[in-house]
Amino acid sequence: MPMQRTLLRGGTVITMDPQHGTLPSADVLIEDGLIAQVAPHIEADAEIVDVSGHLVMPGMIDTHRHTWQTLLRSLCADWTLIEYIFAVRLGVSPAYTPQDVYLGNRLGALDAINSGVTTLLDFFHCNNSPEHADAAVTGLSDAGVRAVFGYGFYESSPGAPTWFADHSDRLADLSRVADAWFPSRDSLLTLGVSLTEMETIPFETARAEILAAREHDALMVTHTGSVWGMPSGVNALAEAGLLGPDQVHVHCNALNDDEWRLLAEHGAKVSISPETELNMGMGRPVFRAAEQHGIKPTLSCDIASFNSGDLFTQMRVGLGFHRWAETEDMNLRGASPERVTSSAETALEWTTTNAADAVGLADRIGRIKAGMAADIVVVGGPGTSQHPRLHPAGTIVFQTGPQDVRHVLIAGRFVKRDGTLVGVDLPKLLSAADAGAAGLLERVAKSGRELPGAPPQGWQALAAHMIPPA
Numbered sequence: 507m508p509m510q511r512t513l514l515r516g517g518t519v520i521t522m523d524p525q526h527g528t529l530p531s532a533d534v535l536i537e538d539g540l541i542a543q544v545a546p547h548i549e550a551d552a553e554i555v556d557v558s559g560h561l562v563m564p565g566m567i568d569t570h571r572h573t574w575q576t577l578l579r580s581l582c583a584d585w586t587l588i589e590y591i592f593a594v595r596l597g598v599s600p601a602y603t604p605q606d607v608y609l610g611n612r613l614g615a616l617d618a619i620n621s622g623v624t625t626l627l628d629f630f631h632c633n634n635s636p637e638h639a640d641a642a643v644t645g646l647s648d649a650g651v652r653a654v655f656g657y658g659f660y661e662s663s664p665g666a667p668t669w670f671a672d673h674s675d676r677l678a679d680l681s682r683v684a685d686a687w688f689p690s691r692d693s694l695l696t697l698g699v700s701l702t703e704m705e706t707i708p709f710e711t712a713r714a715e716i717l718a719a720r721e722h723d724a725l726m727v728t729h730t731g732s733v734w735g736m737p738s739g740v741n742a743l744a745e746a747g748l749l750g751p752d753q754v755h756v757h758c759n760a761l762n763d764d765e766w767r768l769l770a771e772h773g774a775k776v777s778i779s780p781e782t783e784l785n786m787g788m789g790r791p792v793f794r795a796a797e798q799h800g801i802k803p804t805l806s807c808d809i810a811s812f813n814s815g816d817l818f819t820q821m822r823v824g825l826g827f828h829r830w831a832e833t834e835d836m837n838l839r840g841a842s843p844e845r846v847t848s849s850a851e852t853a854l855e856w857t858t859t860n861a862a863d864a865v866g867l868a869d870r871i872g873r874i875k876a877g878m879a880a881d882i883v884v885v886g887g888p889g890t891s892q893h894p895r896l897h898p899a900g901t902i903v904f905q906t907g908p909q910d911v912r913h914v915l916i917a918g919r920f921v922k923r924d925g926t927l928v929g930v931d932l933p934k935l936l937s938a939a940d941a942g943a944a945g946l947l948e949r950v951a952k953s954g955r956e957l958p959g960a961p962p963q964g965w966q967a968l969a970a971h972m973i974p975p976a
């Protein structure tokens with residue numbers, strides 16, 4: 507087969523590579539899915555795409571997203587974490603069909619791509635049956651996103667009838683999924699595991715989940731120290747020799763210093779969801795604690811059932827919080843800082859290089875450099891927020907929205923081009939999602955499940971007042 511070559515001509519390239527920094531005007535040559543060369547001017551027999559006047563950056567990486575919940579967009583706008591846990595995890599999740607999961611994951615992954623997110627660590631905890639897991643993987647695959655699929659062992663609703671006879675059935679299904687969908691580590695989709703929260707299961711069950719993940723060489727993602735007043739399990743994991751660099755610990759708001767030291771000693775990774783944490787009563791995003799312990803922060807969108815699915819917003823909210831937190835004490839003493847404590851480029855590191863390291867793909871993604879996968883985002887175009895542009899990283903972090911993402915390439919293939927998602931009948935998918943969400947809420951309403959944290963007006967009224975599908 508002839509080699510596929512694309513040349514991105516003349517953009518301002520934010521490489522995120524310490525050696526090269528930001529190149530004011532450079533060409534990026536892509537060959538067969540990989541970045542072949544980055545230089546001021548390249549001559550090549552290639553399809554040439556003029557990106558002059560645009561910013562070129564590595565595709566962003568979300569280190570924790572429950573993509574399946576995209577079908578519940580903004581349902582939880584005014585809910586706390588506890589209300590969310592009861593209503594979504596225990597109330598809505600059991601009503602999800604495999605088709606709902608498929609729609610959520612496909613739409614969620616496309617929503618990510620549309621905003622320049624090329625890699626998801628998909629935290630899938632709606633595993634009501636093997637068909638649900640298959641539908642989740644298919645949704646990601648059909649969207650064309652790069653992802654670590656985090657298979658979850660969760661009971662959707664403790665006590666409710668379930669497809670799986672017991673927990674060991676769920677562990678066995680991980681092997682089935684690994685064989686069926688993840689034959690190679692080189693494909694866009696790789697296998698991960700979403701661990702059940704340590705606080706909610708017996709320790710031996712937690713151990714079994716971790717050992718099953720390691721047996722399949724699967725990256726683990728888990729909610730750690732996200733509910734105040736509950737033990738985080740970090741000490742127990744450390745004592746049992748189960749903490750490790752193959753784990754992304756999410757939120758961590760309630761961890762104490764000793765627990766942070768243990769995470770750091772074992773090389774564990776951390777994911778912060780600024781929008782979710784600040785809005786749902788979860789406490790301070792842990793930028794300072796992570797940095798003090800030498801752990802590189804990464805960002806995640808967490809739940810589209812509450813907040814945005816774009817990392818621009820997470821960077822903006824996260825950096826604003828981080829700067830505020832670093833100067834608050836000084837302000838309260840009556841003084842003002844002379845300079846900011848962290849830069850816009852720092853926020854870009856959270857979503858590129860740091861995140862690539864966290865998901866175990868630092869040799870493949872997160873930087874624009876020869877030999878890396880061509881996961882690339884081109885930002886610019888005619889939007890009012892993009893002109894004039896005086897500060898490349900500042901423009902990305904503080905000015906850019908999904909509408910300003912012109913092109914997105916994953917492994918060298920255009921998945922968004924000239925502002926439009928490629929190869930998707932979007933109107934059809936959006937109507938299917940609207941209809942799917944309406945049907946889902948109807949089923950929840952009819953199930954008559956009385957759960958603390960259900961919407962105050964009740965599920966029936968909520969379903970009735972949903973904006974009707976077009």
Ligand SMILES: [Zn+2]
Nearest residue numbers: 629729756808
């Ligand atoms: Zn989460």
